[in-house]
Each structure stands twice: as C-alpha cells, then as structure tokens.
Amino acid sequence: MSESPQPYRVLARKYRPQTFAELIGQDAMVTTLGNAIKRDRLAHAFLLTGVRGVGKTSTARLIAKALNCIGPDGQGGPTITPCGVCEPCVAIAEGRHIDVVEMDAASHTGVDDVREIIEAVRYAAVSARYKVYIVDEVHMLSKNAFNALLKTLEEPPPHVKFLFATTEVNKVPVTVLSRCQRFDLRRIPAETLAAHFDRVARAEGVTAEPEALALVARAAEGSARDGLSILDQAIAHADMEGSHGVTAGQVRDMLGLSDRGAIRRLFGHLLSGDAPATLAALREQHDLGVDPVGVLRALLETVHGVTLAKVGGGDDPALSIEEREALADWASRLGFAALHRLWQLLLKGHDETVRAALPIESAEMALLRVIHAAQLPDPGELMKRLANGEAMAAPAAMPAHDPAPQAPAQRLPVDFPAMISLLANNGKAHMAQQLHDYIGLIRYAPPELAIRPAKPMASEFNRDLAAALKTITGEIWEVSSPDGPAEPTLLEQERMEENRARDAILAAPLVKAAFDAFPEAELVEWKRAG
Structure with missing residues (x-):
C-alpha cells in the first residue's frame, strides 16, 4: 500500500531558519548571543523587536534550542550552534517540547493567562535544561497582565527563561523593558x-x-x-x-506594479511639461490595471532616486543599468530646489489620491499641477523679482509646430540674483542652479561679471555663461574669475539666513521657557496655510 503524499508546505514555513547560520540579516544579534552563551552570561528574559517577518519567533525558538541542546551524544551544553538532531532540538523544532511553551498574547491577553505561567514557573523543567516561555506579540497583554508578570519576570527561578516578541515595542511598559535584554531585529536589506x-x-x-x-x-x-x-x-x-x-x-x-520603463517615460513627460503625453501615459498604466496611487508612489521613488544620485548615494543593486543611467542623467540636469518641489507636489498628489473618490481623476489633476507649478518661478525668486520691480507676465508658449522666434533683448538684470532668475526663466535652469549653489560673486557690473566657483566647474563654464547672457539680453558680456574675495554662494547665504532666523527664535524668552519645560521638544518648520 503506497504512502499518502505529504501535504504541501508553504515556502515561509518550509524554509524557516533551523540554525542561527540560516537566520539572514541579523549578524550583530547572533554574535551577541553567541558571546553570552560562551561566557555563561545569559539573561533571564529577552525581548525581540522588529517588523513582521524578520525572524522574531524563529529567533526565539533558536534560542530555546541553543539553551537546551544536549548534542548528538547527549553530553553537550548550551551552544550557539545547536545540533538539530538531539531530542530537545527535534522536539522544539516540531513545537512539541513540554518545557518550551509558546503563547500568543493576541489571544491570551488577561491576568488568568499570565497567572498560569506564574504558577508553572515554580516547578522544575521536566526533561530540558531550561523551561522556556515564548510569548508572541507580547504588547497585546493587558496592563493588569503585565503588572502580574513583573515580579516573576524580575526574579524568575534559575531554570526559567522568558522570550518575548513584539512588532510594537512602544506599547510594552517601561517596567517590562527594563527587566529584559532587548534585541532589535533589523529589516533585511x-x-x-x-x-x-x-x-x-x-x-x-x-x-x-x-x-x-x-x-x-x-x-x-x-x-x-x-x-x-x-x-x-x-x-x-x-x-x-x-x-x-x-x-x-x-x-x-x-x-499590480507599474512597468519601470513606463514610469521613466512618464517622468520624462512630466519634466518636459508635455501635459497630453503625461495624461496618456498615466491612462495607459491605469488601463493595464495599475493603481493610480501606485503610479504616484513610483514617481516619488523616482524623485528620491534622482536626489540620491545627485548627492552621490550608493547605487541600488535592485535597479537595472538603464534605470541607473536615467537617474544619473536627471540628477545632472535637475537642481535640489526643483527636486524638493517635485517631491512635495507628488507627495501631496499621492495623499489626495489615496483619499479620493475618483482616484484616476485625482492623479491626473496632481500631475497637471506638477506641470503647471514647474512653469512658475521659485517663491524666493518671485519675491526678489517683485522687490526688483520686474514684470511677472511670462510669454505664452509657442505651438510645437511653430518655429521658435529669436529671443528679444531684455534690459539688464539689476543684481546677481535677478540675473540667475533671468537665466532660469529663459531655458537655462541647470546653469542657473549651478550659479545659485556653487558660484560666489566678486563683482557685478553688467555687462561685466566676476565670479569665484566654490567647487571645480567645467573649463568652458564662463564662456557658456557669457554666450547665454548675450542671447537673452542682447549685450556682449564679459565673465571672468579673477583673484580676490568673493561673497558666499546664494545657497550658503540662504542657509546662514535660516540659521540666523532659527537662532533668533530659540533666543526668544518664551521659546527658552518652553524648552526648559519640555527638554525633549524640538523646533520644527511651520508654514502658514494658504
């Protein structure tokens, strides 16, 4: 008579780690436990924290094995490398060892459940070296249950070990935390x-x-x-x-994920301000079954990736070569101000779409808002232009089929920031960003300009800048980089102004009194609505 086939076991159970060597991503914790076992400095209670699925319960069972393993010959002691073949190891792995008790606190939350443990710990282990109590999702215990456990937890009999696991450590009372050796299991890369x-x-x-x-x-x-x-x-x-x-x-x-290539194309349409192509690309993803929220989230990930590439963050190994090249290209052409604005606009659109009764329509409006906002001057530049009395009306965009007219000459900008704004508003956003972030001013006497780069720039930068200014203003500019003191870059000046404003706020008597009353408080940015 043939044996009945074994029922299928899902991968998450089939490949649950049976040794500490199989526990991935938690090397620091394994090292600490190994040293504690070798030196016989084992705590009486452990608290394992971390997000779902990182190995908290598996680690608790491995610790139970490590404490109770007797080796293949039955003569072994506690070890960080349990044999897996002795009776305690096999019984613990199969969840049937009488001295290793697992309790789910989510379904056993009351004082009576804890009282059973308190009564049982008085008796020695039946067949193991240690009696081990594994309590999963321990934060679900009631306040009274925690209080009932405190005394036993602080002074348990020497043959008892407590292993607690939780995904929400902030809900565990401090009185319990102080009685446990805590291990924070990390998200696995x-x-x-x-x-x-x-x-x-x-x-x-x-x-x-x-x-x-x-x-x-x-x-x-x-x-x-x-x-x-x-x-x-x-x-x-x-x-x-x-x-x-x-x-x-x-x-x-x-x-239901969007195709990464499709997201890159959508992001490209967004940056170019092509509203019809942007909406068509979004609808294409929607027709394929991709959630509009997922599209906006993918766009947010793209902005984040471009920003990391700009600051020199490490390459994500999960990205393809094409994705890395695209991120590097965008990073070379987009400034931090533009990236931050993109992030804020997309984040707002994402949050609105999550709550919207009409998600795809909300996503479309969010992307159109991004395109429209990209055509507006930065708020800081806007204030400078208003202060300088510059006209705010922008020339209407020419139809795609019409040839671009020769740019009309404009009056010379009144100061260095106004010159940068002029470049940004005439298709030279990248050059304007470089001037803003990395160039210190020595002398501004249009059409003469003397500057000092704060970082190495391309050798032809001055020549290209002079050519761009000539095209826009109609005047021949002379751009040089002589010796001499230079002002801080505009980016540095903005940061210094922010620091001065912050210091002024912190120096205010009312704010000082607030920090004295609440030492852990911190000053955060606040923006007026509207």
Whole structure:
C-alpha cells in the first residue's frame, strides 16, 4: 500500500531558519548571543523587536534550542550552534517540547493567562535544561497582565527563561523593558532578500529572473516571510501561465506594479511639461490595471532616486543599468530646489489620491499641477523679482509646430540674483542652479561679471555663461574669475539666513521657557496655510 503524499508546505514555513547560520540579516544579534552563551552570561528574559517577518519567533525558538541542546551524544551544553538532531532540538523544532511553551498574547491577553505561567514557573523543567516561555506579540497583554508578570519576570527561578516578541515595542511598559535584554531585529536589506529568494527558488527547482527576485524583495519591505509568501504566489502564477520560470513581467502583473520603463517615460513627460503625453501615459498604466496611487508612489521613488544620485548615494543593486543611467542623467540636469518641489507636489498628489473618490481623476489633476507649478518661478525668486520691480507676465508658449522666434533683448538684470532668475526663466535652469549653489560673486557690473566657483566647474563654464547672457539680453558680456574675495554662494547665504532666523527664535524668552519645560521638544518648520 503506497504512502499518502505529504501535504504541501508553504515556502515561509518550509524554509524557516533551523540554525542561527540560516537566520539572514541579523549578524550583530547572533554574535551577541553567541558571546553570552560562551561566557555563561545569559539573561533571564529577552525581548525581540522588529517588523513582521524578520525572524522574531524563529529567533526565539533558536534560542530555546541553543539553551537546551544536549548534542548528538547527549553530553553537550548550551551552544550557539545547536545540533538539530538531539531530542530537545527535534522536539522544539516540531513545537512539541513540554518545557518550551509558546503563547500568543493576541489571544491570551488577561491576568488568568499570565497567572498560569506564574504558577508553572515554580516547578522544575521536566526533561530540558531550561523551561522556556515564548510569548508572541507580547504588547497585546493587558496592563493588569503585565503588572502580574513583573515580579516573576524580575526574579524568575534559575531554570526559567522568558522570550518575548513584539512588532510594537512602544506599547510594552517601561517596567517590562527594563527587566529584559532587548534585541532589535533589523529589516533585511533588499539585496540580501533577493539572494535568499534565489537560493530558495533553486532549491525548489524553479528558475527566476534576477529582476523578478529584486521586485519580490522590494515588495517584501524587509520581511523574509512576506517575501517568501510573494515568491510562493509568483511560482504558482508562473506555473499557471505555462512558463518554466518566474519572470519580472509576471511579478509586476501579479503585484499590480507599474512597468519601470513606463514610469521613466512618464517622468520624462512630466519634466518636459508635455501635459497630453503625461495624461496618456498615466491612462495607459491605469488601463493595464495599475493603481493610480501606485503610479504616484513610483514617481516619488523616482524623485528620491534622482536626489540620491545627485548627492552621490550608493547605487541600488535592485535597479537595472538603464534605470541607473536615467537617474544619473536627471540628477545632472535637475537642481535640489526643483527636486524638493517635485517631491512635495507628488507627495501631496499621492495623499489626495489615496483619499479620493475618483482616484484616476485625482492623479491626473496632481500631475497637471506638477506641470503647471514647474512653469512658475521659485517663491524666493518671485519675491526678489517683485522687490526688483520686474514684470511677472511670462510669454505664452509657442505651438510645437511653430518655429521658435529669436529671443528679444531684455534690459539688464539689476543684481546677481535677478540675473540667475533671468537665466532660469529663459531655458537655462541647470546653469542657473549651478550659479545659485556653487558660484560666489566678486563683482557685478553688467555687462561685466566676476565670479569665484566654490567647487571645480567645467573649463568652458564662463564662456557658456557669457554666450547665454548675450542671447537673452542682447549685450556682449564679459565673465571672468579673477583673484580676490568673493561673497558666499546664494545657497550658503540662504542657509546662514535660516540659521540666523532659527537662532533668533530659540533666543526668544518664551521659546527658552518652553524648552526648559519640555527638554525633549524640538523646533520644527511651520508654514502658514494658504
């Protein structure tokens, strides 16, 4: 008679770590525990914190194994590398050891549940070295239950160990925290998760594209369990499609993610101010089943990626070569002010779309607002232009099929900031940003300009600047970089002004009194509505 087939076990359970070596992304904690075991300096209570799926309960079971392992010969002691074959190790792994008690605090929240533990700890372990109590989601215990546990938790019998796990450590009373040795399990990096999912896929006999695994790892948000659940679904999806492996396209379809290339094209339309192309690209994603909120979130991720590329942040290994090149190109052409404004506008549009009764319409309006705002001067430049009495009316955009007319000559700007604004408003935004951020003024006497770069600039920068100013103003400019003291860059001046304003606020008697009364308070930026 043939044996009945074993029921299928989901990947998250099948590949739960059985040793500390298999626990990914938590090396610091493993090292600390290993040293504590070697030196016989084990705490009586441990608190494991972290987001869902990073290995809190698995770690608690591994600690229970480490404390109770007796080795293959039955003569071993506590070890950071439990054998996995002795009776305590096998029984703990299968969840049937009589001296290792697991309790879910979400369904056992009351004093009576805790009282059972308090009564039981008085008795020695039946067959193990230590009696171990694993309490999952411990923050769910009631206040009275925590109070009942305090005395036992502070002075437990030497044969008892408490292992608490929680996703919301802020809800655990300080009196409990002070009695536990705390380990904060970190979110697992996306590249580490992708490598782990690759090993799992190979063990399952499934081929998977690296980009598909990167998408799964990104969607997991640092959780190994969430990622394995997504991978499980992706493998099933691939089988249903008759494919021999998991592809990036299938994962995107399954998760309702937008195509990264489509998002780059949409972002390009947004930057160029092409409203019809932007709306068409958004509708195309919507017709493919991508949530408008997901599109706006992807655009936010793109802005964030461009900003990191601009400040020299490390490359994301989950990005393709095309994505990295696109981010680097945008970073070279966009200034920080423009990026910050893009972020704020898209973030506002994202929040509105989340709550909107008409999500796709809300997303369209949000993107149109971004395009419209990009044509307006920066608030700081606007104030300077008003103060200088410059005209605010911008020339209407020419139709795409009409040839661009020769730019009319304009009167010379009254000062250096006005000159920068003039460049920005005449298609030289990148040059204007460089002047604002990296150039100190020595002398401004139009059409003569003497400047000092605060960082190395291209050798032809002065020549290109003079040519741009000649095209816009109709005057021949002389741009030089002689020796001599220069003013701080406009960016540095703005920062100094912000610091002075902040210092003035902090020096106010009322603010000082507030900080004295609330030492942990901090000064945050406040903007008037409207």
